Amino acid sequence: MSAVAGADPVEGAPRAVPSSVTREEPIVEADIPLIFVIGAVMAFVVMLLPVVIVVLAGLNSGDYLTFPPQGLSLRWVIGFLTSQTLRTSYLLSLLIAFVVMLISTTLGTMAALFLTRVKFPGRSLLRAYFLAPLMLPGLVLGLSLYVFYVVTNVGLARTLPGMVIGHVLVTVPYVIGTVSAALYNFDVALEDAARSLGAGPLRAFRAITLPIISPGVMAGSIFAFIVSFGQFDISLFLSTPNITPLPIAIYNSLRYKFEPTAAAAGVFAIALVVLSMLLTSRLTSLARFAGIKFS
Template sequence: MNRLLRTVFLTLVGLFIVAPLIVILVASVSTDEVLSGLPSGFTTRWLSDALANDQFQVGFAYSIRVAAIATAWAVVLGTSAAYAIHRFDVPGKSLLRAVFIAPLSLPRVVAGFCFFVLYASLVPAAYGTVGGVAFAHVLLLLPFVVSLVGAGLANLDPELEEAARDLGATPWQAFLRVTLPRIRVSMIIAAVFGFLTSFDEVDLSVFLMPADTTTLPVAIFLRLQQNQDPVTSAVSSLMIVGSLALTGLVALAARRAGLFATRKERM
């Protein structure tokens, strides 16, 4: 009975999570302009219109560039911070860890407004640029990178690095040859999660760019304010499928490379 209740509970939770996604996917291929029940037919017209939309094309390219730059910087800075926290006797280590996690508790609308004021008052040239938006996104991604990479470092015996140094390796060589290969799974997960988080960001990004040059999520948001049509559902469904496909491909590639292999399988 307990097993049955757990199964029913998990099934209901799963349906609660995926139900909105299913509705969007169905609406994007339905012939009905307003989905109020079961679709009366199916079509790819809305998907074609979404792919041909100039605003969405520009937003997609903009989002890719912003997410790639923000993810790269977040992984480098977050990995360095996590390594320093877990491997060095840093004063105020607990406080420093809390500082890196603090952006999670800051509303993104507030963060976006703060960056808008910062750019408007000090660096107006950064407003609306790929670098300016990516710099703001790094603030959102650092907590995830520090937490995920820190978890990988917590499970790694520091004596392995000490042994490498005893054998003549420099600290940098010990990190590259001993530590980095063993935390690469955490870094890959952090990079994928960070890229998708940056790509999907709306609340912060909407403050940092003009209406004629926006990321794809902001372009969707602005279109929803004017017109709620199936084209918006179509581009949203493409984002859903693309995110799931990227996550699946990375997981498959990592598994084939042996990154998720157990200790017994490696032996």
């Protein structure tokens, strides 16, 4: 077979060019009513205010968790770093979130491909079923999962694998949503062209489809990591004294001590979330992925 310009040297498949398959919507400038601007500013303040309160409370120099702080100090930040319980819980949450991210990214991507490409009766119902964990209250889902583990006697109640499964249930929908959005703009003809040039299904997916939908996959994986790291409801029912993620450790600390150490732990959790969001924006170019341009 003769070489084709822009073809992959291994299989002869054309290289994925994301710019050729993404939709560029024209920018329409319009006057935004003042009330919308005020509402947006108020929403931003409401979302940012709890973060500011937690950070300032974690830097409080007093003996108790109060706001406004009596003064600024790194006393309780150092206390968190030297606390064996909180430090262990922080590392455990990182481990759980990383494992959940890998599993959710794999399952969510596969489910998104199936729901997007395969047309069959009841597809909308199946999509709603996959997204159901987002609609159920977390406490209801956590209690139901715990009762299921106990009644079926599968040996997952209050175990690390059981907690991971619970976190996967609530994080997979995020991956399905972001990957489905990426597949919406995908031109299947590119993959068909690769298959016609001799590439197998797996090779065509890896060389053509995956590079194009990678922004959605990366965004979904980081969302899954963040949601799992801060998951409280399911962890509350499945945690044990030996398996205590950071949200549960902070809750226990506030119940018995009410020291700013818990807020200091929250500072580290917020820092991780902010870092993850910056990484998401950097790796996936969310503005371009969503078709949004800023002047």
